[in-house]
Amino acid sequence: MYTFEDERVFSSCTLVKQKDYIVAHDKITKYDIDVVAKNANQFVEEPEVPFPQADSFERVVDLLGLLFEADMSKDEVMLTLNEEGGRVMSLLYRLKYLTLAEKILEHHYRMG
Numbered sequence: 360m361y362t363f364e365d366e367r368v369f370s371s372c373t374l375v376k377q378k379d380y381i382v383a384h385d386k387i388t389k390y391d392i393d394v395v396a397k398n399a400n401q402f403v404e405e406p407e408v409p410f411p412q413a414d415s416f417e418r419v420v421d422l423l424g425l426l427f428e429a430d431m432s433k434d435e436v437m438l439t440l441n442e443e444g445g446r447v448m449s450l451l452y453r454l455k456y457l458t459l460a461e462k463i464l465e466h467h468y469r470m471g
Contacts, residue, residue: 426454
């Protein structure tokens with residue numbers, strides 16, 4: 360877990376607590392999968408945006424920081440980040456998919 364000394368500055372995060380996990384070495388059987396599927400009763404709806412393909416999360420965090428400061432249009436994001444339209448839409452889709460931003464008007468976005 361992390362905490363932010365200043366919630367407006369992403370680089371101000373400090374590690375508070377670390378937990379390590381391992382996957383058991385037991386063999387997973389079809390029966391195990393059937394039991395989990397049978398007992399699953401809550402499902403999260405997929406967002407109505409394309410599944411994001413990300414090679415780097417850094418620009419997504421940059422955009423999130425901008426939207427934290429103010430709502431922005433796609434064109435404003437393009438100018439501020441110096442990115443082309445398709446790349447900006449990809450970044451916006453990533454934020455929308457993660458429910459970190461929402462479209463409030465045609466081509467206008469804010470933090471979700």
